[in-house]
Amino acid sequence: MDIADVIRDRRTIRQFSERQLTTDTILELLEVAKWAPTHGLREPWRFICAADEKAKEKLSDRIIGALEEFNRYKWLPGKIKEMYKKKLMQIPVILFVVVKEEKGKLKREEDFAASCALIQNLQLYGWEKGIGMIWSIEDTLCxxxxxxxxxxxxxxxxxxxxxxxxxxxxxxxxxxxxxxxRKMTWL
Known part of the structure; x- marks a missing residue:
């Protein structure tokens, strides 16, 4: 598969199989993804990962706790919270890409852009390996x-x-x- 096919064929995946990702596979994906362009080779990213049952359970509780801070989620019945937790637990891996927030606006924007390029690399290499992803920056959590x-x-x-x-x-x-x-403006 060439790179153009990988780019065109990649999709957001919302339904995952039961096959688990190993820590070695996760690290392999990140080792390739880290070759994203980064101004001044700052590599402003780091990662937080929940891949095993215990970590996902802890993370699920924290996600539900954070959502309860918002009025629209505060009064959800326990059954719905349990269903949401069960859904989160079924996700094989939850990975956070964390970026340092520089004080200067230009560096801050460059670093965020570099981290987004890393995420795209991660998605494309994952796709080539048969691994799908959803990329979210939902404000209620992030x-x-x-x-x-x-x-x-x-x-x-x-x-x-x-x-x-x-x-x-x-x-x-x-x-x-x-x-x-249709999106082009020629000067």
Whole structure:
């Protein structure tokens, strides 16, 4: 498979198979992904990963606790919270890409962009290996200071991406993309 095929064929995967990702596979994916362009070779990222049952259980409790801070989630019945926790537990791996927040705006934006490039590399290499992902930066979690503190995110860091990762059995249909020509302004 050439790179153009990998780019065009990659899909967001929401249904994972029961096949587990090993820590060696996770590290292999990150070893390739780290070759993303990074200004000044700052490599501003680090990773937090929940891959085993105990870690996912702890993370699920923290996610539900963080969501309860919001009025719209506070009064959810226990059954719904348990269903949500069960769904989270079925995700083979939950990986956070954490980026240092520099004080200067330019460095901060460069570092966030570099971390996003790393995430795209991760998705593309994962796809080539039969591993799918969802990339989320949902503010109710990624922007929630209580949640961030609970998983060890420092005050000068932020989440660039929360990735649900795993092998998949079924590939969703491609959705139409707008042509580059329609998006182009020639000077």
């Amino acid at each position: 922007g929630n200071r209580t949640f961030c503190d609970s998983i060890g995110i420092q005050k000068d860091e932020r989440i660039a991406g929360m990735l649900y990762m795993g092998y998949y059995d079924r590939v969703p249909k491609a959705k139409q993309r707008t042509s580059a020509e």
